Ligand SMILES: [Zn+2]
């Protein structure tokens with residue numbers, strides 16, 4: 001299905017899903033099966049693509065490269081025509097721009113997530129509320145939003161890079177609680193406003209990250225009023241989580257915002273050129 005055909009009437013999107021090509025469990029075919037079962041109209045596979053991560057000790061490293069991306073694009077282009085589900089291939093990079101020079105390995109869009117900060121600020125285990133560190137994070141996020149390579153900024157207030165500060169043994173929910181506290185202490189509404197202004201200026205979407213339910217509701221409300229476009233992502237790493245996007249859609253609806261508040265990848269002009277053997 002062409003994306004422009006579904007404007008206004010089309011159903012659910014999930015624009016952030018991982019497969020076994022990076023650190024997810026599902027196969028790409030498994031993702032499609034579950035996307036259909038959940039009634040999605042658009043699904044995007046966005047595996048980790050970050051050759052710089054290892055250098056910064058981040059977990060989401062270069063588990064995916066241009067050859068793997070090329071393979072995934074070929075898989076997608078070989079799918080039978082399907083009017084009910086549009087499939088996009090994106091990548092999730094870190095805060096540093098990646099080289100995407102192979103014409104046969106051009107993703108449909110790029111998510112950038114601040115999985116680590118590039119300024120080397122020493123951190124201590126157990127010392128989570130380090131103002132200097134979180135200021136550096138906030139600056140890094142502002143830089144990423146303005147980066148022309150970036151279409152979507154992933155989880156700006158979730159899955160925060162706090163690995164070096166955590167004491168061992170925290171649960172998923174405890175880490176989310178820590179993030180809410182970091183958000184409340186440091187991520188001022190002024191910062192969100194700056195993020196949103198930069199997003200508007202560079203036409204970057206901000207992700208509604210369903211796995212962590214971030215950004216917080218009042219800031220999403222402000223973004224909607226400012227005209228920011230939001231991208232919906234489950235950040236699924238297993239098949240059951242594909243299409244877990246109800247939080248984002250409920251939030252958009254509760255704000256009285258329509259689908260114009262939601263970003264989707266540009267329609268693939270190359271889909272028409274495929275028979276001519278051309279890619280953009
Ligand atoms: Zn991420």
Ligand SMILES: [Zn+2]
Pocket residue numbers: 016018092235
């Ligand atoms: Zn992800």
